[in-house]
Each structure stands twice: as structure tokens, then as C-alpha cells.
Amino acid sequence: MPGTEDTTPRGATIYSVAAAAGVSIATVSRVVAGSTVVSETTRTKVLAAMDSLDYLPSGAARSLAVRQHDTHGLVLPELNGPYYAELLVGFETRAAQLQQSVMVVIANSKADRAAAVRKLATRVDGIAMLGSDSVHLARSPKPVVIIAGETQPGAEAVAAENVESATKLTEHLLNHGRTNLLFLGAIDRAADVRERYQGFVAAHMARDLVPAQPVAVEFREHAGAGIADRILSGDLTADALFCGNDEIALAVMTRLIDGGVDVPADIAVVGWDDVMTSRYVRPGLTTVRQPVQQLGAVAADRLHELVHGANFRLERQILPSELVIRSSCGCPPPHSQPATPAKVGQHQNRPRGIR
Amino acid sequence: MPGTEDTTPRGATIYSVAAAAGVSIATVSRVVAGSTVVSETTRTKVLAAMDSLDYLPSGAARSLAVRQHDTHGLVLPELNGPYYAELLVGFETRAAQLQQSVMVVIANSKADRAAAVRKLATRVDGIAMLGSDSVHLARSPKPVVIIAGETQPGAEAVAAENVESATKLTEHLLNHGRTNLLFLGAIDRAADVRERYQGFVAAHMARDLVPAQPVAVEFREHAGAGIADRILSGDLTADALFCGNDEIALAVMTRLIDGGVDVPADIAVVGWDDVMTSRYVRPGLTTVRQPVQQLGAVAADRLHELVHGANFRLERQILPSELVIRSSCGCPPPHSQPATPAKVGQHQNRPRGIR
DNA sequence: TTGTATGCGTTATCAC
DNA sequence: GTGATAACGCATACAA
Numbered sequence: 067m068p069g070t071e072d073t074t075p076r077g078a079t080i081y082s083v084a085a086a087a088g089v090s091i092a093t094v095s096r097v098v099a100g101s102t103v104v105s106e107t108t109r110t111k112v113l114a115a116m117d118s119l120d121y122l123p124s125g126a127a128r129s130l131a132v133r134q135h136d137t138h139g140l141v142l143p144e145l146n147g148p149y150y151a152e153l154l155v156g157f158e159t160r161a162a163q164l165q166q167s168v169m170v171v172i173a174n175s176k177a178d179r180a181a182a183v184r185k186l187a188t189r190v191d192g193i194a195m196l197g198s199d200s201v202h203l204a205r206s207p208k209p210v211v212i213i214a215g216e217t218q219p220g221a222e223a224v225a226a227e228n229v230e231s232a233t234k235l236t237e238h239l240l241n242h243g244r245t246n247l248l249f250l251g252a253i254d255r256a257a258d259v260r261e262r263y264q265g266f267v268a269a270h271m272a273r274d275l276v277p278a279q280p281v282a283v284e285f286r287e288h289a290g291a292g293i294a295d296r297i298l299s300g301d302l303t304a305d306a307l308f309c310g311n312d313e314i315a316l317a318v319m320t321r322l323i324d325g326g327v328d329v330p331a332d333i334a335v336v337g338w339d340d341v342m343t344s345r346y347v348r349p350g351l352t353t354v355r356q357p358v359q360q361l362g363a364v365a366a367d368r369l370h371e372l373v374h375g376a377n378f379r380l381e382r383q384i385l386p387s388e389l390v391i392r393s394s395c396g397c398p399p400p401h402s403q404p405a406t407p408a409k410v411g412q413h414q415n416r417p418r419g420i421r
Numbered sequence: 422m423p424g425t426e427d428t429t430p431r432g433a434t435i436y437s438v439a440a441a442a443g444v445s446i447a448t449v450s451r452v453v454a455g456s457t458v459v460s461e462t463t464r465t466k467v468l469a470a471m472d473s474l475d476y477l478p479s480g481a482a483r484s485l486a487v488r489q490h491d492t493h494g495l496v497l498p499e500l501n502g503p504y505y506a507e508l509l510v511g512f513e514t515r516a517a518q519l520q521q522s523v524m525v526v527i528a529n530s531k532a533d534r535a536a537a538v539r540k541l542a543t544r545v546d547g548i549a550m551l552g553s554d555s556v557h558l559a560r561s562p563k564p565v566v567i568i569a570g571e572t573q574p575g576a577e578a579v580a581a582e583n584v585e586s587a588t589k590l591t592e593h594l595l596n597h598g599r600t601n602l603l604f605l606g607a608i609d610r611a612a613d614v615r616e617r618y619q620g621f622v623a624a625h626m627a628r629d630l631v632p633a634q635p636v637a638v639e640f641r642e643h644a645g646a647g648i649a650d651r652i653l654s655g656d657l658t659a660d661a662l663f664c665g666n667d668e669i670a671l672a673v674m675t676r677l678i679d680g681g682v683d684v685p686a687d688i689a690v691v692g693w694d695d696v697m698t699s700r701y702v703r704p705g706l707t708t709v710r711q712p713v714q715q716l717g718a719v720a721a722d723r724l725h726e727l728v729h730g731a732n733f734r735l736e737r738q739i740l741p742s743e744l745v746i747r748s749s750c751g752c753p754p755p756h757s758q759p760a761t762p763a764k765v766g767q768h769q770n771r772p773r774g775i776r
Numbered sequence: 777t778t779g780t781a782t783g784c785g786t787t788a789t790c791a792c
Numbered sequence: 793g794t795g796a797t798a799a800c801g802c803a804t805a806c807a808a
Contacts, residue, residue: 778807778808783803783805787800788798
């Protein structure tokens with residue numbers, strides 16, 4: 067049917083604005099790129115044309131031409147919770163400063179992750195991945211940085227410090243006179259939990275004590291309650307619980323209290339992460355705070371450098387964690403029970419007496 | 422310098438695998454696309470070539486060719502907290518099911534958002550944006566769906582129900598015999614808070630009561646503590662506090678309790694969002710749960726349809742919220758104080774006596 | 777079933 | 793200063 071025009075407006079391209087402005091596409095490209103060589107008068111013409119045509123450059127075309135995506139990939143496990151949000155904020159913020167976009171994908175199973183990574187690699191310059199117990203990323207075509215996981219052949223790793231803090235935390239419990247500590251968490255899933263257990267073991271060894279085997283628990287609240295029930299029923303015995311993260315610590319502790327046990331008098335409980343709830347609950351949960359946001363930022367940073375030719379760092383970068391002593395470990399509660407959060411950045415530690 | 426080769430390996434392209442497999446690029450493209458027409462023997466050849474060359478397609482080139490990014494954009498404000506993580510999970514998961522990648526950008530100021538949106542629009546097919554009090558997105562070249570905000574000319578909106586739930590919650594407080602309710606939250610920032618105040622007002626009107634003006638507070642914990650101090654000092658008076666979100670509700674309530682007031686006997690406190698802390702704190706915080714994850718999923722869904730030619734929906738889609746009655750409102754605490762979270766999806770409401 | 781040729785919208789290298 | 797024009801890596805209509 068002659069004369070029938072395509073009705074779907076295809077959007078302005080560099081060609082249409084060039085035509086509208088009466089210049090070549092090269093010139094348009096120059097003003098878009100902010101090149102200083104173009105004369106003021108033509109620049110104005112071009113700008114006007116772009117505006118009237120509502121011109122929007124094609125990122126794909128640009129990427130193809132410059133052979134670079136200018137975007138970072140971020141692979142996260144499905145778990146929600148504040149941890150991931152913070153990590154994303156740190157990562158995205160730093161990436162943005164570096165003029166990089168960020169593409170995120172959430173994957174759970176190893177299979178999902180592998181597939182996700184391959185697809186992602188198609189549209190980014192590099193990939194940051196939370197947790198290393200993940201893809202066998204041999205021959206990964208793009209730079210990879212692993213967050214909170216172990217270093218791997220083709221990748222670089224950044225993580226929050228675990229072993230030392232776990233050791234300190236365990237010692238703290240031991241110093242409180244506890245003799246039967248239990249470690250709650252599955253050490254075969256994630257490297258960071260494994261490292262926390264290492265610290266747990268190390269502290270025992272240092273005193274010629276024999277550490278208990280870890281009790282595998284999912285990092286979900288209901289799992290924590292389950293453990294508490296086993297303790298209440300006498301199936302499990304302990305006078306101190308070292309929990310792999312705050313969620314289960316909170317769940318266990320609360321259920322224990324509901325079940326009539328006195329925390330921390332009968333059983334001390336400590337966690338990991340310092341989630342918001344930990345400072346609101348009574349007794350306040352003793353835990354460890356990780357520099358999560360900074361972790362994301364550093365990952366974005368390293369990734370950017372790798373993409374731009376930097377060499378892989380042989381050993382992973384460790385960011386310091388910080389013990390947050392409250393009262394679930396046996397320390398006396400502060401007299402005024404200040405529930406208001408301390409300003410972040412200030413030390414919240416207030417070790418007392420013991421240790 | 423003749424004979425000097427470029428040492429940086431440029432990565433395999435469709436051309437190199439075609440050559441290696443002894444076929445044309447069209448054929449390679451076909452097997453990559455999973456076309457069924459190609460013979461089994463050649464497919465194997467191509468697959469082998471791809472594998473040995475470690476071929477990774479260029480997403481940019483593909484996007485350019487098909488004139489589509491197959492990517493959804495998501496614009497978030499900087500605030501962290503579980504809300505955003507959940508939203509992201511819902512959005513990404515649904516997008517993935519639709520074969521779409523997702524690019525996220527975090528922006529705070531209006532200026533940031535405007536800039537971010539324009540840059541984003543360059544690499545995605547459509548944009549979802551949390552909150553509408555944002556960009557004047559006139560002539561936005563790509564489809565936009567607004568999450569938890571008001572509908573706008575060029576966009577579609579999805580949101581959790583606010584007014585009705587806020588009305589109910591207010592009525593609940595009124596039914597408890599409270600006569601001096603205060604609304605805590607800045608209604609000039611976000612549409613959803615505005616709507617909650619509307620419900621607050623509506624409930625008052627229905628009883629010929631005159632609602633108090635909203636007390637502007639930032640949604641940060643320290644701000645909540647500040648309000649509590651004003652109440653403790655007598656600067657502010659109330660027997661019930663309707664807080665714009667759980668963070669400030671928690672902060673206010675805790676500080677109030679530390680200051681010696683009996684919550685809820687002296688002052689009732691309710692919040693919004695049902696964060697984890699709300700079910701751990703004592704008294705349990707009465708609040709409202711929004712289908713955040715679903716909100717993200719619906720946004721991704723609608724965006725996808727808009728991108729593929731669907732018409733804008735004139736009125737926004739409202740997802741139902743749910744009252745979560747605990748005891749900070751004045752209701753008696755459950756006898757067993759079950760802190761374990763109810764399975765999500767089950768009704769957690771247990772209204773009693775009153776209303 | 778497979779190959780050829782063209783277009784997708786930029787950037788960048790040359791000339792002019 | 794500005795304008796041709798060749799990549800960039802893929803999809804696809806059309807031939808064969």
C-alpha cells in the first residue's frame with residue numbers, strides 16, 4: 067500500500083538531528099560528547115535540534131562503537147534483609163562515581179548463578195559476585211571480584227574480616243566463664259560462616275579447649291526457633307550460643323526467653339551483622355558489625371580497575387569488622403538503656419570488667 | 422613496527438567462531454538463537470567452535486540490531502532498609518522471568534534523579550521509579566511506571582493501598598479510647614505518607630473529630646527520638662502516635678519507654694511497614710504490612726507490557742495492605758508472646774475485644 | 777539447510 | 793571547525 071507510512075515513531079537518531087541541524091553526524095557526536103572544538107553557533111543549532119527532536123542517544127550503539135559497556139554487573143543471592151540493600155547502595159554509589167551503570171541479577175542455585183553470570187557477561191565489563199561458593203568460573207571472559215568469599219584463580223576477592231573477630235567474640239564468651247559453647251550455622255555453604263567457625267575453633271584451641279562441632283542451621287528465623295526448641299527439650303546443651311548471624315541469634319534468643327530460660331544468665335547468645343533489631347531487643351544482642359556498604363564500594367572500585375587493565379590482586383582485601391558488645395553475652399546492660407542508635411562511625415563498644 | 426601484534430586478546434566474535442567452524446555468521450547466529458532449522462552436524466561444529474574460542478556474544482551489538490535493550494531500569498532513593506531489598510527482589514525476579522535484565526540506579530535529589538533517568542533511558546526499554554515526587558518526566562522517551570507514587574501524565578502507577586488502611590488503623594486507635602492522636606511524618610515529601618495522613622484525617626472526620634496537623638519528621642531513627650524528647654519535655658502532647666513508618670515508631674516508642682512512659686497505657690504507638698524489629702520489640706508494634714515484593718513484581722510486569730505496546734493504564738493499580746495488630750496500640754499481648762514470625766502469607770491479624 | 781548482504785546508531789580516523 | 797566514512801558485532805530478509 068503505497069503512501070502508508072510506518073506510524074510507530076522510531077525515535078530520533080544521530081542522523082535525524084544532524085539533518086535537522088544541517089550538520090554531519092560527526093558534529094552531532096561531538097556536541098553530545100562535549101567536545102570543545104565545535105563552534106558556539108553550530109553547537110547551539112545542534113542542541114536546539116536535539117531538544118526539539120527529543121533526541122536520546124542509543125547506549126547500545128555507543129557501547130558497540132567504543133567496545134565497552136560502561137556497566138558493572140552485580141550478582142546477589144535471593145536472601146533479603148538489610149545486608150543486601152546496604153551492599154547495593156555501596157556498590158551502586160561508587161560505580162556511579164566512576165560513571166558506570168550497574169546491572170543486578172539475583173540468583174540462588176549454582177545453576178542459576180552460572181547461567182546468570184554468562185548472560186550478564188554479555189552486557190557488562192566486569193562482574194561482582196556475593197559469595198564464592200558459587201560458580202566454577204574458569205575462563206570467565208570478564209573480570210570478576212568476589213565479595214565475602216574466597217579468592218579463586220580467575221578472580222579477586224574482598225571481604226569483611228571474620229576469623230579474628232570471631233576469635234575475639236568467642237574469647238569474650240569464654241571470659242564470661244562459659245564452658246559449653248555451641249556454634250550455630252552451616253559452614254559448608256558460605257565461606258564467611260566457615261571463617262567465623264575457624265575463629266570459634268581458634269579461641270578454643272588457644273585455651274586447650276575442644277570446640278564443639280558446628281550445628282548446621284539455615285539462616286532463617288524459623289530455623290533458629292527450631293534450635294531453641296531442641297535446647298528447651300534438652301536435646302541440645304549449652305551455656306553460650308555463637309550464632310552465624312543475627313537473624314537466627316534473635317530467633318533463638320527470643321524463643322529461649324519465651325521458654326523460660328534466662329538470657330544471658332542461663333545461656334548467653336551472640337550473633338553477627340548488627341541488624342537494626344539487635345539494638346532494640348532486650349537483652350541487646352552482642353554481635354559484630356561488618357562494613358557492608360564499604361564492601362560494596364571497594365568491590366566496585368576494584369572491578370573498575372580490573373576492567374581498565376589493572377592486575378588481579380593475589381590476596382583478598384580484608385575490611386575490618388567491629389565487635390558490638392551489648393548484654394546478651396552476659397555484660398551488664400548500660401544503666402540508661404539507650405536504645406537510640408549510636409551515630410554510625412562512633413565506637414559503640416563498651417567492654418566492661420571481663421576480658 | 423611491522424610484525425608487532427596487538428597483544429590484548431580482543432575476544433571472540435561471531436566472525437571468529439564462524440571461521441573456526443567453517444560456516445557463515447548467519448549460521449552461528451542461528452545456533453546461538455537456538456533456531457531449529459540448523460542441522461545437527463553443523464550445530465555441533467559451531468558449538469565446538471564457540472566453546473574452544475570461549476565465545477561470548479556482545480549484548481550491545483545484539484541490542485543495536487534488534488533495536489531493543491531487553492533491560493528494565495529501576496530508580497531507587499538512597500534509603501536502605503528491608504523495604505528496598507524486597508522491592509528489588511520482586512522486581513528482578515519477575516523481570517528475569519520475562520527475560521529482561523535490570524539496571525538499577527540510586528538517586529536522591531530531584532536533580533540526581535532527572536539526570537539518572539536520562540542516562541538510564543539510554544540503555545533500557547523502560548523505567549520503574551520508586552516515588553513520584555520526583556522528576557517532571559514530560560516527554561519521557563521511554564515507558565515509565567511509578568511505584569508507590571501518584572499517577573502522572575506520561576506514566577502508569579502501582580502502589581500499595583494506604584488511605585483505607587490508615588483509616589482503619591486510626592479508627593482502631595480511636596476505638597481504644599484515644600482522643601489525642603498525633604501523626605508523625607512529612608507529608609510533603611512522599612505521596613504514600615500523604616495518603617496515610619489522608620486516612621488519618623478521614624477517620625477523624627467520620628467521628629466529627631478534628632485531626633491534628635501532621636508533625637513533620639524525617640524517616641530516620643534519630644528524628645524519632647527527637648520527637649520522643651519533645652513529648653517527654655511536655656512540648657508535645659498525645660495519647661496515641663500514628664507514625665509514618667516503623668523506624669520512627671520504634672525509635673519514638675523505645676525512647677518514650679526509657680523516659681518512663683508506659684506504652685501503650687500512657688501513649689499508644691503504631692507504625693507502618695512491619696519491619697523485622699516490630700515483631701521482636703516489646704510491646705510488639707502494631708503496624709501495616711505492604712506487599713512490597715509483589716509491588717516490585719507488578720511494576721516489572723506492567724513495564725514489560727508497556728514496552729511491548731500495551732496502552733497506559735489510566736488509573737493506578739492498588740495492591741492491598743494488611744493491618745498487623747500487636748500490642749503497642751493497646752491490644753493485650755498474646756499470652757505466649759510468640760516472637761517467632763508467622764509464616765508469611767498467613768494472616769497474622771488477631772484483633773481482640775475492641776472493634 | 778546455509779550463505780550473502782544490509783542495517784542498527786555510535787565513535788573515531790582521516791581528509792578538507 | 794567540519795564532513796565523509798570505516799569499523800563495532802550481531803540479526804535478518806532474501807537468495808541459493
